[in-house]
Amino acid sequence: MVAEMLPTEPFSVLPALWGVYAPQSDTLLLMSALSREPITASTSVLDLGTGSGALAIQAARRGARVTGVDISRRAVLAARVNALLAGQVIRFRRGDLCQAVAGRAYDLIVSNPPYVPSPAAGLPRHGMARAWEGGRDGRIFVDCICAAAPAALRPDGALLLVHSGLCGTQTTLNL
Template sequence: MLLLRPPGVYRVQGDTSLLRRVLRQRGRRGELTGRSVLDVASGTGALGIEALRAGAASLTAIDLSRRSVAASWFNSRLHGIPAVVLRGDLFAPVASHRFDLVLANPPYVPSDASSLPRYRMARCWDAGPDGRALLDRICAGAPAVLNEDGVLLLVQSVLADEQATLDRFEAAGLAAEVLVRTRIPFGPVLRSRAGALRGRGLIAPGQTEEELVVIEARHG
């Protein structure tokens, strides 16, 4: 898929590709036909565009980064999709709306700082000491933006504690499960932090791969 990616916008990587495969599978089964989609922390817009290509009917994309908003808008038009693209903090711009499908590939890499970067490339992946600064907020806010038969699909690393995500969704009143897992080699960010992550017990000695999971959540 051809996508514009300005400097400072998260590029399509293994996590994005994993969730795109799930969307394509559902599209082949006709599960996305006619669905309204919300792509939160949209980056280049790759996930929302994939959902529309797989049969969904409408797309709203949200990102806090102005460059990501511009990229999502441009890429949706490049692929013939009249997406509504909004700038804002997670679900805030659509607080009064509900969707059939919510997609999320948020920052989830554990970082040393408790505050999140706003104007550096690290904002694309840094998510606080436990990697859950955005994940926990998505879990808590998801029920308010999901239709009664709606589904949320989220991709994250197990370094950010997949069980915590499942538990948070359950606490918010959603039924959640892991749909798929895969292992990928460490990218530049994790390679640079391997020593610190080993020191905190988040990765094993000699570990050079991380495990990614796609989690589905829906009203129980």
């Protein structure tokens, strides 16, 4: 079933060339969850930490109106090119999580944020590690997204968020 949801365009080409994190198994897991969501032409989707744009493109293919956000200039550029190659119209913004779309509400938020616990005290400012390191406990971005989601979701909206079990699944569910 997951193979049917794989993007047909080569998402790994541009990310690999530009230093943008290429879609991995956690992205495929989110694609699988996304495929079970009721999406129509009136569904608005926010992809936080869009990276290569794989999740945004998948939602757009299903007919959603999609906005993708990433703090990385390279990621936003790669996502725009990938969306163009996929023939999808998606709005991409550079910014810090929900702050880039403050005041807007969505039916669905999807996110594959940096969630790997890091040995370093601070977050990396540059380089590939920025795509996966989530602070000492891996929760910096997870907690931020959980805190911002209620204001960014419409009534009956949903948040699809992936992270490691090392980050404390129950804590996330409680938030």
